[in-house]
Amino acid sequence: MLSRVLIANRGEIALRVIRACHEMGIETVAVYSEADRNASYLRLANESVCIGPPDCNQSYLNIPRIISAAEITNVDAIHPGYGFLAENANFAQICSDCGITFIGPPVEAMRLLGDKVEARKLARRAKVPVVPGSEGVIEDEKEALRLANEIGYPIIIKAVAGGGGRGMRVVHNDISLRAAMASAKAEAEAAFGEGSVYMEKFIVEPRHVEVQVMADREGNAVHFFERDCSIQRRHQKMIEESPCPVLEERQRERLAEAAIRLIKEARYVNAATVEFLLDKEGNFYFIEVNTRIQVEHPVSEMVTGQDLIKWQLRIAGGEPITLRQTDIKHHGVALECRINAEDPSNNFSPSPGTISRYIAPGGLGIRIDTHVHQGWTITPNYDSLIAKIIVHQETRAEAIATMRRALQEFVIEPVKTTIPACLAILSHNLFVKGKTDTGFVERTF
Amino acid sequence: MLSRVLIANRGEIALRVIRACHEMGIETVAVYSEADRNASYLRLANESVCIGPPDCNQSYLNIPRIISAAEITNVDAIHPGYGFLAENANFAQICSDCGITFIGPPVEAMRLLGDKVEARKLARRAKVPVVPGSEGVIEDEKEALRLANEIGYPIIIKAVAGGGGRGMRVVHNDISLRAAMASAKAEAEAAFGEGSVYMEKFIVEPRHVEVQVMADREGNAVHFFERDCSIQRRHQKMIEESPCPVLEERQRERLAEAAIRLIKEARYVNAATVEFLLDKEGNFYFIEVNTRIQVEHPVSEMVTGQDLIKWQLRIAGGEPITLRQTDIKHHGVALECRINAEDPSNNFSPSPGTISRYIAPGGLGIRIDTHVHQGWTITPNYDSLIAKIIVHQETRAEAIATMRRALQEFVIEPVKTTIPACLAILSHNLFVKGKTDTGFVERTF
Amino acid sequence: MAEKDADVQKIRDLIKIMKENDLVKIDIQHGDDRISLRRAEPPHPGPVGNPIIASLPGLMAPVGAPDAAPAATAVRDDLLEIKSPIVGTFYEAPSPDSDPYVEIGAHVDAQTVVCIVEAMKVMNEIKAEISGTIVEKRVANGQAVEYGQVLFKVKPE
């Protein structure tokens, strides 16, 4: 059992962890940068320590300062939240070296899953399907043709050194393959000084579906079902839901079982999310594991009635998971909308400022996770997430109705937010029917 | 199906009904007095109509003005909320005469249950236990002695014309009875000019336990389990919970079955609460029926996952209850704290004023029903309820921990509120153990 | 709801056009749908000014909305107001065939009946309760009025 935890994060997730600790009788230490000096959630921690200037490299990402703060406040453990140092294996290692419990996975599991090639190998060992492709660089056209036909078109050529779409080509048949290989290599060579490419099956209009899992030190692992996070804009999730509206019961089970196999194979401990792409035929392919709690974790909390942060704290304190898989029941439908201080009418550019009027939605079926309130100043230093609205209802139609009602109630002035964008998505025929994929938002709006 | 509803109320319950209508696609008309002209929830209604000055006799209690507002806005139905006109049979009759659906019981059932003597007779017919006593005035000592021994001591002598404790005597044995009868009669004679007395069993340190029921026009009736509302101060409920922490499963069933029998006997339609006293031996006694939705209805909503206001609207629109009793499952524990703008350190006197700082609690397990926000002015015209915090957790201990956390987070300045009083109760050993009764607050604090 | 939102947007657009072009009045009619907007004149001498009033059939005129009423008195505070003491339907005349109780320019005193407000089928005669000259009628015949809504503006003696 932990007795005193430092939270190496800020904003809503810092408050989320403080709340869970408070309810469990665990003391908390909040750290903050000078930009967050007046944050009202700091008073809810037992102690708070200023660790640096607004620049996160000098504060929330500064390992020595956070470790020092942990030392002078005499904590057992550090909760990293999400983002910042949450998936930094070096930080986890230093915590361990200093005798401080890192509330997350063991360093080895974090390193293993942080390496895409190793994670892919692990998935194969655990018999979890991965996106079919070359297991490394493709040297010549002949190999490319053979592999493309083995995998089945469409395929995608990607630069090993790639990023931002450069050195990428989607190919639909043998005829296009040669030209695509050449041009991808040339583009990669020009952009990255390195022309090597590899090949993967191109998943057409996939859904992003992820499984929430939790494992303890004794090797027990349970899942909290899946979340569908297909509503994304530039790979930023906007709306998440559970269950995935298109999965049939048997598929859901297979997906969850695959996630558990993978997490056990990795000798994982604590919370993780196993991410998959789901194609139109209902096949799923492992992408990666997020070795931390995620922004959208409340969605799974609402449908299972389980507090995931409390489980993180219990497991980090050495307790086993006392839940059997059959104890975790999925009930109803949960939706989450992320409210960012961004201007949807101006290409989602950040919209910092002081909130002069704030009226949050409330009532039946609504959960609000936020650190802001009237009078709060949104600084331009950090990410623009200011609130999460989570709705829980019996049916998806009711959840959508409640979320629309909540968004329409929500008053945040004068900053611009993603509320109108969320409302537009929730009102769209294809979203209501559940017929979306990761390209839906950019294709439609 | 209703298409347009006028809400003849204000504050949190007006907002509660607007929300339910909004989610069901029913249009709403809000009425308001001049004191509530700037209420922010008015903008959430499709229309709003000023009906009078702040004095509620000229506005929220003014039947002609409310009916006129209903006529000019062309609504199907009126939801009366609680308080004001909610249990006014005359108002229900006028609605009916004007062809407007009153969202509540039929006038006959309301009148019947509004008459304590008739309600008691009805309960006997329905084989629902009532507090044993004389069925009318006791004429002489001999009869009193016979009855007291039949009922069993302690008994209480009450003045027929009584009130405020005058003409009341608790009697523990035959010897005291004669003196008590005489002095109660004399006191009643002096106070009310009418010396008649009757006798009832005196329930020692009872709990207040009530059953939420809902009936449709076709004679179906279901219950949503019980609420324990023993935490009261001067008959004002402060904290409510479900389930009642001391009832065993068999007792809970018997209590709920009794409530259903009574409501069917009354040919009741729509939402009702059947109130009982529960003695230390686990016997329950019917007190009265509240023929309206109640302040504490969210407690039952949280543990059953059912939206009671939506059921009120569906039933009023002529739909049958599509739930079987076995579809309504009780899950976990819910607690509600009423936050009133009152000063607990100054005998709970009202504390009106403008809220200059407001930070509501949030996160997992918390529901907030409130019409206020930073900048809201609490006027002295109406009751002092400004917010309800409802917590839902797996166990009572967790629910108490979450409620304590929520109350500690809640910032409402500069008005005084009952938050410290609620915190003190939640921290009390006897409350934590569930060992409370309707006298607990006044005895203890 | 969607239709109403469209109306609100339309009114916003119209107000923008009015402001940009210094218009004080726009009336649009398409079959049964009518939108009528009036803007206050700039505060130099001219006709009696009004705040923006939008009326749509089947919709309460938002005269009683939070900002409108105080604005009304701010524009010309030398005028008195006759307000509706009840909620109901405004009628300018005792029957459809009769002349209105009062017209612009009429002199009224405390006892002069200025209109009827029908509530619960009862025709309530509304008296001026002040003396002066009617300079403006603020509601249309048959329009719904709420408590405290300004019916007439009166120039005092």
Added chain:
Amino acid sequence: MAEKDADVQKIRDLIKIMKENDLVKIDIQHGDDRISLRRAEPPHPGPVGNPIIASLPGLMAPVGAPDAAPAATAVRDDLLEIKSPIVGTFYEAPSPDSDPYVEIGAHVDAQTVVCIVEAMKVMNEIKAEISGTIVEKRVANGQAVEYGQVLFKVKPE
């Protein structure tokens, strides 16, 4: 928590007593527990003024709390501050047996080492980075300090 709340209440009571009696300093010690409070002098000539500082063993001194830091500069804005550039434990001397790096009245220049702040077992020598005379030491030997916490007040040349 309960103990800490009791301390806070105690400090509040002590501050009240100080204000009522125009005290500028209170020191209380019970075994290992120590409470030390200093109040700013009224703004007429006198000793160096300070905002209220409360320090309790095992507790972060609330110097970095929202209101304290701005108040510090407001009292005597002709003084400069040497602040901690890191989070750690403050030591006034290189070893327990040594003399402090600086005492009140010492002259410092930019390169003068004024103390050590230990962080992650590393002893970081903190330099003054300004020139002047030390007029006040704001933290006790062995006390935890946070980023930006004022360590010394310096009267500039």
